[in-house]
Amino acid sequence: MRGRDRERRVALVWGLVLAACALLLIDQLWRGAPVESRITALLPDTAETTRFAEAETHLDQAFASRLLVLVSGPDAAEAMVDLKRRLQASGSLEGIDDESPPRPDRVLSPYRYRLLAPPLDDASASEWQERALSRLFTPGLDAEPRRDPFGLLDAWLTHRLAGPVTWRDGMPGVTAEGRRWQLLSASLAGSPYAPAQQGPVVEALDAFEGDHPELEVLRAGLVFHAAAGTRQAKREITTIGLGSLLGILLLLAWTFRRPGVLASLVLPVAAGILFALPLTWTLFGTLNLLTLAFGASLIGVAVDYALHLQCARALHPRRPLTRLWPALALGLASSLTAYLVQLATPLPGLRQMATFAALGLTGAWLTVRLWLPRLAPPHHPATATIAARLDRCRLPPRAGRWQAGLAVLLLAALGLALVGLRAGDDLRRLNPSPDTLIEQQQRVQALLQRSGGQHYLLATAASGPRLLERLETLEAPLSRLVAQGQLSHYRHLAQAVPSPQRQAANLQDVRQRYAQALPGLLEEAGLPPALEATLTDPLAETPVLTPNAWLSTPAGAADRALWLETADGRPAALVLLDGVTPRATRTLEALADDTPGLHYRDRVATLSERLGHLRQQIGLWLGLAVLGLVAGFGWRYRRRAWRVLLPPLGAVVLTLGLFAALGTGVTLFHLLGLLLVLGIGLDAGIFSTEHPGDPAAWLAISLSCASSLLAFGLLSFSATPALHHLGLTCLVGLIATWGLVPFARARRRSDQHHMEHVPHGER
Secondary structure, eight states, X not given: OHHHHHHHHHHHHHHHHHHHHHHHHHHHHHHTOOEEOOGGGGSOOOHHHHHHHHHHHHHHHHHTTEEEEEEESTTHHHHHHHHHHHHHHHTOEEEEOOSSOOOXXXXXXXXXXXXXXXXHHSOOHHHHHHHHHHHXXXXXXXXXXXXXXXXXXXXXXXXXXXXXXXXXTTEEEEEETTEEEEEEEEEESSOTTOHHHHHHHHHHHHHHHHHOTTSEEEEEEHHHHHHHHXXXXXXXXXXXXXXXXHHHHHHHHHHHOOHHHHHHHHHHXXXXXXXXXXXXXXXXXXXXHHHHHHHTTHHHHHHHHHHHHHHHHHHOTXXXXXXXXXXXXXXXXXXXXXXXXXXXXXXXXXXXXXXHHHHHHHHHHHHHHHTGGGOOOOOOHHHHHHHHHHTTOOOOSOOHHHHHHHHHHHHHHHHHHHHHOEEOOOGGGGOOSOHHHHHHHHHHHHHHTOOOSSEEEEEEOSSHHHHHHHHHTTHHHHHHHHHTTSOSEEEOGGGTSOOHHHHHHHHHHHHHHHHHHHHHHHHHXXXXXXXHHHHHGGGTSOOOOOHHHHHTSTGGGGGGGGEEEOTTSOEEEEEEEESOOHHHHHHHHHHHHHSTTEEEEEHHHHHHHHHHHHHHHHHHHHHHHHHHHHHHHHHHHGGGHHXXXXXXXXXXXXXXXXXXXXXXXXXXXXXXXXXXXXXXXXXHHHHHHHSTTOHHHHHHHHHHHHHHHHHHGGXXXXXXXXXXXXXXXXXXXXXXXXXXXXXXXXXXXXHHHHTTTSOGGGO
C-alpha cells in the first residue's frame, strides 16, 4: 500500500508539473516568445558571423517586401495600367513606385560643386567651356547659366541614374531582347510570409495573366516564392498529412478497437511535447523552427512506450507490468544517451535539438510509467488474434542461408557507404520554389541588372568617411572584373556619395575649371563680366554630401540597403555583386583577405557550408553515441548484444548503402531521419532481447514501425526537398528496421507461456 500511495503522489506531482508547463507555454505564446528560422542561428556566434547576420537581416528587410513585375507584348503599356489597378484593389500593397525618373535636382543642388561626374573630372578647361556653350545654345535644353553654367548637376545625375531602366510616356521600362518591357515595382503592406498578404497579390496577378494571354509576364519577389510554398504546404497537408493521420488512426483502431486504448497512445506524446516545448524555449530564449521539425520525431519514438504497454496488457492481462519497466527504462536510457551526448557540442542549435528531444522523451516515459498503469481500458480480443498471426513472421528453424545472405548484404552496404557516400549540402537543392518561378526571378534580375543580394562584399571602418574611402578603393578591381566578363555589375554607396576627401578634391577641381573657363564662357556667350562673381561666390561655402542626406531623398531610398549601423556602433557598407563567376569568386576572396575590414560573402555557398558543418557535427556525435551504446549494451547483454544492435545499426547501414548506390547526396535532413530510425530501432532491439519470442513485443514493434512509416515515410512523396529527404530516410530505414527484427528475435521454450491468452485456434 505504501508503494501504491507513493506512486499516486508522484503521479499527482507529475500532473502538477505538466499543468505548470501548460501555463508557461500559454504565457510564452501570449508574449510572442521569439522563434528563429535562420540556419545560421544554429551555429556559434562569432564577431564575424554577428556582422554578417546584421548585414543579411538588413538585406532581408530591404528586399523582402519588394516585388517586381515585367510585362511585354502588344499594348503592354495599357495592360500595365490594368495590372496596377488590380494590385491596388487587392489591398496588400503599401504603394507602387512613382512613374517619373527620380531626379532629386533640388535636394542635390547645394552639393553640385562637390559631385564631379566622369565626363567632366578629366576634361580640360576648353572642353568645359565648349560643354557650357553647347548647353546654352541647344534648343529645348533647359540650361540656366546663372545657376549651373557647366551643367555639373545634370552630368552627375545622368551618370548616377544611368542604367537599363528608361522612361517613355511617363512609364518605366527596359528595352532588351528586341522588345520593350514595362516595369512595375511596389512594396507589400505586410510580411511576404503572411497568407493574407500573399493571396490577394498572387490572385490578382494570376487573373491578369489569364485575361491577357497575349502578354508575357515575369515576376520576382519573395512574396511569390512564399506563396508557392504556402500552396504546396496546403496541398501536402490535405494529401500526405491527412493521409498519414488517417492511416495511423485506421491502423491503431483496427489493432486495438477501443477508443480508450487509442487515447492512451496519444497521451504520452502530447505530454512529452508539452513538457519539452516551454522548457526548451525558456532555457534557450528562442526556438528554432528546425528544432520543431526535429522534435516531430518524438511522435515516432515516444509512442513506442505506450504501444509496448498496451500490447503487453492485451496479450498478457494477468502478467504484472513490473516485467515491462526494465526494457522501457533501458529504451529511454539508450535514447537519452544518443541525444544528450550532443550537449557537448559547441553548436547551440544541436544543443537545443538534443534538449528538446531528451525532455520530450522523458516526459512521455514518465506519463507511461506514472499514469497509464492507472488507466486500464478494456482490450478487444481481436488484438490478441492479430498478434498471433503476426507472430508467424519468423525465420525458419534452419535459417543459416538467410543469416548468411543478411551478412553479405550488410557488408556490401557498409562497403558502399564507406566508399560511395557523398554529401549533398548545396542549398539550391533544398529550394522548394518551382523551376519556372526561379527562372522568372533570374530573368528579371538580368533584365534590370539588379542584384539578388546573394553575393556581396561587407566593408567596415572606424567612421563613415573612412568607410566611403574604402569603398572607393574597390572601384579599380571591381571594374577590371566587369571588363573581363567575370562580373555583370556591382553597386555601392560611394558611387552616389563620394567620400569627403574625394568631394574636397572635386571642389578644388571645379574651382580651377571655373577660374580657367568661366571668363571665356561669359565673353563667348555675350554675358556681362560682372556675372563671374555671382557664379563663383557659391564655391566659397559648399556643404559636404553625407550618406544620410542622400538616403533621405526619394532617389536615395533604393540605396538604403547598402548602408547600415552595426551593433558595435561602427558603420558598415554592402557592395552588391551580380553575375559572379567562379574565377571572380576566387579574386574577390583574395581581395577580401588582403583588405582590412573587407569580407566577401556568397550567401548560398555560405549557408550550404554551414548546413554541411551542422551535418558533420550531427554525424560525429551520432557516431560517438553509437559507440557508447555498443559499449553499454555489450556490457549488459554480453553475447546477446548483437540482437539489440542489429535492428538500429543494420537499418542505418542499409539506408546509407542504398543512398551510396543511388548516388544520393546525404544532407542534414537525411541524418535527422536516421536519428528517428536509430531511436525506433533501439527500442525494437531492446524489446526483442528482453522479451524474446513474446508476440506482444513483436506486435508493438510492428505497430511502431508502421505508424512511423505512415507519419514520416509518406513525406518521401513531398515536393519540399527537406521533407522529402527526411521522409525517404524514414521510409527506407524503418522498413529495414522491421525486416531485421526477425533476425534479432530469439525463440525460447517459454514461448508457449507467452501465448497463454491467445485463442487456441490461432496458436
